[in-house]
Amino acid sequence: MERQIRIKTNAYTSNDLLCGTLYQYYVVAYNAMGKGDASDSIAIKTKGSTPVPPKHVNEFLVVNTTWAHIKLDAWHSNGCPIKEFLIRYRVTKYETEWSEVSAQVWPQESSIEL
DSSP: OOOOOOTTOOOOOOOSOOTTOEEEEOOEEEETTEEEEEOOOEEEEOSOOSOBOOSSGGGTEEEOSSOEEEEGGGSBOTTSOOOOEEEEEOOTTTOSSOEEEEEEEOTTSOEEEO
């Protein structure tokens, strides 16, 4: 994407960048004589990375005799908003395949009861 900046501007801010994304920039100046050489390009990465699960099971799971309650807000976003959760389960003694509780659980749901 190319963007031209007004003469009286002494700085530029890129807005609406994606978190955790690598961008490259270079600058070319113009004057009455024409176009100057391009600057060296520079790579920058916006802050943020993939979500991190809680370190301990008791931080996100509450279980009783008939249900399990998962606290979704225990996951750390690492600077990028969490878009969705995928939740799967299996009865370990009897099944080798995982079953999906839900293909998409939205982060607005702070917890889910199974």
